[in-house]
Amino acid sequence: MVQRIEIEAHLAALLAVDRFKDYGPNGLQVEGKNRVQTLVSGVTASLALIDAAIAAGADAILVHHGLFWRGQDGRLTGWLRERVARLLAHDISLFAYHLPLDAHAELGNNAQLGRQLGLAADARFGEQDLGFIGAAPVGPAVWDARVLAAHVAERLQRSPVLLPGDGRPLHRVAWCTGGAQGYFEAAIAAGADAFLTGEISEPQAHIARETGVAFLACGHHATERYGAPAVGAHLAEHFGLAHQFIEIENPA
Known part of the structure; x- marks a missing residue:
């Protein structure tokens, strides 16, 4: 197991988060339990991915496309409420990295x-x-x-x-x-x-x-199917975590 804050700090340095002007917040978007043993990675923080991560026993999810973007009005209603509610109910952390995950020279x-x-x-x-x-x-x-x-x-x-x-x-x-x-x-x-x-x-x-x-x-x-699992595998090796990439089909 590893502390959630250690993962957040490691990713902030690894992906040079502060270097980017982005369309939404990079880093921890939903706070779950303090310690992480099982990590799921995926492309987008969809309800299907969240439910699959719950079934896999995840303590944290790492994605490229998170929940919050510039221009949203900030209300937790409809589909956004459902996603956040699932994460909070199961005490799962959500980490999301947009442009930093595109840009990394090896893992991006x-x-x-x-x-x-x-x-x-x-x-x-x-x-x-x-x-x-x-x-x-x-x-x-x-x-x-x-x-x-x-x-x-x-x-x-x-x-x-x-x-x-x-x-x-x-x-x-x-x-x-x-x-x-x-x-x-x-x-x-x-x-x-x-x-x-x-x-x-x-x-x-x-x-x-x-x-x-x-x-x-x-x-x-x-x-964009390849960056999140590469970073997830890196975290698994660095911190000794269990890691699984879950593919949610998307025709886009």
Whole structure:
């Protein structure tokens, strides 16, 4: 077992929480019991994840998407009340880390997605240095956007939305998980031939056509499945905790 406050302090230092301007609070969002022996990690603090964590005997839950976001009015009603009530009834702590969990150089969503896809970053770009960029994968043939899309589909078990650009050979690939479609222009400025993220909005189709740089929307959840379990495994090893990653299916 380990004290909850030790986990909170360790994660604050590990993920450099104070460095980020974020959309919600990072760290302990719901306070549970003082000591933690069993940890569950997941992508989002949904009711399904909370109920699965209760069934698994969790003392704490670690997620990327927490409960509280900028712009909420603060009332505990409806779905938010149900989630908080479950956590309090079972004395389970909820830890949530948004941008800090995206950015960590080894355990974060971007680093772990790169590992899944065989991409290694050699530079950062974009606001708060959240974007990763590196050389395209090396294979027996030259990679283009369609080859990359097929590779992504095979590795993530999800076919991306592909805007192939001008079909150029890929030398530099940039990526930023989740809803980072707004980083596309920064990726282009950083020298990318292709950019991968989770979501697509209306402007990216035009930008891809007009610049020739490929854009792949690979799924918000699909690209952010890897950071929380990596941090959970780190905590398990560091503190001697029992740890389980619980996948809650999400088509996003």
